[in-house]
Amino acid sequence: xxxxxxxxxxxxxxxxxxxxxxxxxxxxxxxxxxxxxxxxxxxxxxxxxxxxxxxxxxxxxxxxxxxxxxxxxxxxxxxxxxxxxxxxxxxxxxxxxxxxxxxxxxxxxxxxxxxx
Numbered sequence: 001x002x003x004x005x006x007x008x009x010x011x012x013x014x015x016x017x018x019x020x021x022x023x024x025x026x027x028x029x030x031x032x033x034x035x036x037x038x039x040x041x042x043x044x045x046x047x048x049x050x051x052x053x054x055x056x057x058x059x060x061x062x063x064x065x066x067x068x069x070x071x072x073x074x075x076x077x078x079x080x081x082x083x084x085x086x087x088x089x090x091x092x093x094x095x096x097x098x099x100x101x102x103x104x105x106x107x108x109x110x111x112x113x114x115x116x
Contacts, residue, residue, distance in 0.1 A: 004029035006106075007039070007047075007096040015095040018106030022097070025116055029097065038089035044082050047096060050103035055081035058093050058105075065091055 004022065006029040009015045022029055032039075039047060048055060055078050059071060065088040066072070071081060085091045095106040099115045106112055 003099055005032060005098040006030070007032050007034040007092070007094055007098075009033070009035055009094050012094055014107055014109060018095045018097060018109040018112055021109050021112055022116075025113075027116065034092060034094070035089050038086055038092075041079075041082050041086050044085060044092075047098065047103060048082075050098060050101060051096070051105065053105075054078060055085065059085070060091050060093050063088070063090050 004027050006015075006019055006022065008019060008031050010033070019029070019031070044055070048058065051058065056071075056076075059066060059081065061072070065084070069084045069088065069091075070076070071084060071091070093105060093107070097104055097106055097112045097115065102115045104111045104115055
């Protein structure tokens with residue numbers, strides 16, 4: 001079992017490059033295809049803690065659902081944003097790589113080197 005997890009979207013170039021970089025480092029992470037299997041609200045809270053981020057920072061603002069859910073509203077709570085990301089996982093910025101109690105966003109992919 002790998003000590004690394006990647007929340008991965010194979011259609012995303014940054015996600016593919018991050019996975020490739022991990023593999024070059026000899027790491028075969030557990031791959032979570034988060035669009036098919038979104039994290040639960042509790043999982044997302046833990047991921048955000050490991051990233052040391054607020055939910056709003058992990059939002060993909062270019063997605064249609066961002067506008068449709070009115071997520072630019074500064075009055076939206078952390079819980080509301082997390083719920084939206086669970087319901088519409090395309091809103092979650094990717095890739096996210098987790099190793100034990102640490103996590104990084106693979107943007108740029110070289111960020112993963114910080115937790116290796």
